[in-house]
Amino acid sequence: DQQVKQNSPSLSVQEGRISILNCDYTNSMFDYFLWYKKYPAEGPTFLISISSIKDKNEDGRFTVFLNKSAKHLSLHIVPSQPGDSAVYFCAATLGTGSYQLTFGKGTKLSVIP
Amino acid sequence: DGGITQSPKYLFRKEGQNVTLSCEQNLNHDAMYWYRQDPGQGLRLIYYSQIVNDFQKGDIAEGYSVSREKKESFPLTVTSAQKNPTAFYLCASSIRGGYNSPLHFGNGTRLTVT
Numbered sequence: 001d002q003q004v005k006q007n008s009p010s011l012s013v014q015e016g017r018i019s020i021l022n023c024d025y026t027n028s029m030f031d032y033f034l035w036y037k038k039y040p041a042e043g044p045t046f047l048i049s050i051s052s053i054k055d056k057n058e059d060g061r062f063t064v065f066l067n068k069s070a071k072h073l074s075l076h077i078v079p080s081q082p083g084d085s086a087v088y089f090c091a092a093t094l095g096t097g098s099y100q101l102t103f104g105k106g107t108k109l110s111v112i113p
Numbered sequence: 114d115g116g117i118t119q120s121p122k123y124l125f126r127k128e129g130q131n132v133t134l135s136c137e138q139n140l141n142h143d144a145m146y147w148y149r150q151d152p153g154q155g156l157r158l159i160y161y162s163q164i165v166n167d168f169q170k171g172d173i174a175e176g177y178s179v180s181r182e183k184k185e186s187f188p189l190t191v192t193s194a195q196k197n198p199t200a201f202y203l204c205a206s207s208i209r210g211g212y213n214s215p216l217h218f219g220n221g222t223r224l225t226v227t
Binding site: 036041098 | 119148153155156157158163171172203205210215216217218220
């Protein structure tokens with residue numbers, strides 16, 4: 001039973017445009033969400049996170065939106081750059097003190113120059 | 114430079130042999146983790162350790178064992194009982210569990226068992 005779903009395995013975007021990566025979850029107990037970025041042959045790196053008490057968190061070109069009622073979050077990258085080409089993983093946790101993250105399968109973003 | 118070192122990058126073993134993957138961190142983090150990634154799949158938690166001499170099973174612990182004798186080291190042994198050991202293994206650490214404690218990952222070990 002996949003509790004965190006990234007339904008788009010891949011996404012291609014022109015350089016300078018907006019990239020929107022989507023993530024859905026089924027466990028209503030999740031209350032903290034993270035995005036990780038992964039280049040080939042490297043470990044993932046933390047990108048941005050959001051608590052369930054917020055609906056938006058911004059960090060430079062990256063913004064994460066959370067819609068709790070729809071159990072949906074999205075990562076917006078504006079403007080997209082070729083260096084953003086990577087696999088993006090959405091992850092969720094049950095919150096304070098939790099050591100377990102549940103990851104989605106990832107979305108491969110390709111930014112075309 | 115602080116970080117997590119996983120060695121070796123590639124590892125080949127014959128079926129039936131146990132193999133130990135190394136993970137060392139110099140970030141002074143309390144918590145350490147082992148994840149497994151298969152093609153087209155997300156990361157799945159094998160084991161985690163909140164503190165020295167303590168560890169808990171994750172979602173897919175069967176066929177694996179770990180130890181945490183030192184804060185900076187969290188080796189993973191893939192035993193012959195693991196039915197599908199070929200995978201990409203990622204070690205991670207965090208200051209602690211929970212909020213505001215993102216995982217820092219190593220660059221992984223790709224294990225191939227034939």
